Amino acid sequence: MNDDRLIIRxxxxxxxxxxxxAALRYRQIPYRYHQSPDxxxxxxxxxxxxxxxxPxxxxxxxxxxxxxxxxxxxxxxxPHRQIIPENPVVGLLNALLEDYGDEWLTKAMFHYRWYYAEDIELAGAVLPHYADVTQTDETLQAMKQIFSERQINRLYVVGSNDTTAPVIEASYQRCLEALNAHLKHQPFLLGSRPASSDFAFYGQLTQLAQFDPTPSRLTRQLYPRIHAWVSKCEDLSGLEPDPDGFLTAKPTSASLKAIFTEVGRTYVPVMLANAEAVDLGQLEVKTKVDGLPWIQTPFPYQAKCLHWLRQEYAGLDETERDQVGAVINGTGCERLFLKPTPQRVTEDTKHGSD
Ligand SMILES: N[C@@H](CCC(=O)N[C@@H](CS)C(=O)NCC(=O)O)C(=O)O
Structure with missing residues (x-):
């Protein structure tokens, strides 16, 4: 039988x-999910x-x-049930939020999981089972040790260290606060239908809000709405999207602006400093986030992400840029697009986030 379902491992x-x-489920794209290499x-x-x-x-x-x-x-x-808003202004806002989810929220995810004893213990005990639940207890115990040590040694990749820990944690809490306030008005980040940015937030939050003890305790206690949102986003295959469900080109909601303000406060200075360090071939990214020091090893893949966002922005016309500005000006996010300097783009990709 010809099986043309998509394969995801x-x-x-x-x-x-x-x-x-979650994106595949919502999009009703048939797939086969492999949990080990074929x-x-x-x-x-x-x-x-x-x-x-x-193919x-x-x-x-x-x-x-x-x-x-x-x-x-x-x-x-x-081309059905799409998750990239057609309107280029909303499309740019979506790309920025998706990148924040993928590249910033993941810092909180990896940090909490491999920084605190309770979290290390649970991740170390559970994650090795995902390869094969029938492994012997001895093998699983050995894997726990090897995997935990490897991941703890890679905390530097996402920029988690004693200096940045308070910044990452305060930022996670403010992000939850802003998301919680936003979800009081609408079910998804950019309207009544989900966009790729929702799935980016969802992916990180499956771990932060529902698995790792320290951040999930916090999320459950303070933001049950977000805990529920994550569970709902897991399978949106039955949601019938309103064709006009994405925000229009003039999204003005104060709660959306508050999310961009959080993006501008943390992700933006780090992305800019990182891109500069990569460009200049420096060995260290050193900047301030929210008045506190941020030090990390340069991350070339994230410089590439910034380059992609700037390319998308460069494709907007004057009116569209003004419309983007109406949402992001004053949030700190506008700094991303002030000076579209050419970036040196490398072929590596990111790694190390589970
Ligand atoms: N930018 C990639 C990131 C993928 C990524 O970092 N995956 C992690 C797991 S969540 C990984 O494979 N890390 C390497 C490893 O664990 O060996 C994406 O969006 O898919």
Whole structure:
């Protein structure tokens, strides 16, 4: 039998896998979910999950990693129930929020999981089972040790350290506050239907709000609405989207602006400082976030993300830029687009976030 369902390989503990799966479910795209490698399928060049196997020009399945471009390719291949708003202004706002979810919220996710003893203990105990629940207790115990040590040693990748811990944690809490206030008015970030940015937030929050003890306790206690939102977003296959469900080009809601204010306060200075450090070949990113020091190893993939966002902004006409400005001016996000300097774009990709 010819099975042309899409194949996705990933793991329940991977926020980007959860992002991709939820997007596929909402989009009603038939898929097969593999939770371990299939020797019959090629491995991607960059060893990340999720891996989505997409047909090339000859119909052969090719492994692709990186949820953001994969989502855009699927918009083209399956033109129903789309999650990239057609309006270029709302599209840009969505791209920015998606990137914040993928590249900033993931710092909180990885930080909480591998920084505190209680969280390390749970992740270390549970995650190795995802490869195979029938492994012996001895093997699982050995995996716990190896995997935890490896991940703790990689905290530097997302910029989690003793200096940045207070910034990351305060930012997670403010993000929840802003999201909670926004969800009082509308079910999704950009209207009454979900966009790719919702799935980006959802992916990270499957772990932060529902798995890792420290951040999930906080989320459950203070923001039950967000806990529920995450559960609802898991399977939106039955939601009938209103064709006009995305915000119009002039989204004016104060609660949306508050989310962008949070983005501008944390993600923006770090993305700008990181891109500059990558561009200048520096060994350290050093900046201030919210008046507090931020130090991390440069992350070339995130410089590439900034480049993509600037490219999208550069494609807007004058009126559209003014409309974007009406939402983001004064939030700090406008700084991303002040000086579209050419970036040195490298071929690496990000890694290390589950
Ligand atoms: N930008 C990628 C990020 C994917 C990513 O970082 N995946 C993590 C798991 S959530 C990973 O595979 N890390 C490498 C590892 O754990 O070995 C995406 O959006 O898909």
């Amino acid at each position: 990933g793991s329940p503990g991977s926020p980007y896998t959860r992002k991709m799966l 020797p019959a399928l090629p491995e991607p060049k960059v060893r990340l999950i999720p891996v989505v196997y997409l 090339d020009a000859t119909g052969a399945r090719q492994p692709e990693v990186d949820s953001t471009p994969i989502i855009r390719r699927l918009e083209h291949d399956y």
